[in-house]
Amino acid sequence: MRRFFALALVACLCSSCWTFYGGDDDYLYTTPYEAVTIPRADFENAVVLESPRAVINAGKIYVKDDFLFINEKEAGVHIYNNADVTAPVAVAYIPILGNTDIAVKNNTIYAHHMTDLIAFQYSAFNNRLRMRNRLQNVFPGLVSPDGFNAASYNIPTDHVLVGYRPL
Secondary structure, eight states, X not given: OHHHHHHHHHHHHHHTTOOOSXXXXXXOOOXXXXXXXXXXXXXXXXXOOBOOOOOSSEEEEEEETTEEEEEETTTEEEEEEOSSTTXXXXXXXXXXXXXXXXXXXXXXXXXXXXXXXXXXXXXXTTTEEEEEEEETTOSOOOOOTTSOOGGGSOOOTXXXXXXXXXX
């Protein structure tokens, strides 16, 4: 009886390795998602200084001199004047689509902007934002909920993938 179960187990394991289609070309998977893109020019010009707003989904917090920089997960960066540590004052908000991380060195703020790395400076004196540099396609693109990367979609070269939505 043990010999029968052992042979049955080996047969099941071997049969799980067999395919019943002619090859990769016969197996077509259509994703139930479509890529959401925006023109690169609009994507890059969206990083601007806005009035402060409430923090909804806080991420990392960075302290530099008298300022707090609070990452709003996947959305942007909040700037607070922290001269009085008992009562920080909201100063500005910078929308940065897909932002998951920030770092500050000297007076330059580095941020993740979807696939790009951006470097900018904030001037508290005149409440201005100055873009210093942008390195395109430094980070990997978004993967769809069913595991496909951006290369699986027909995305124009002058557009940036910003998400996926169900068909």
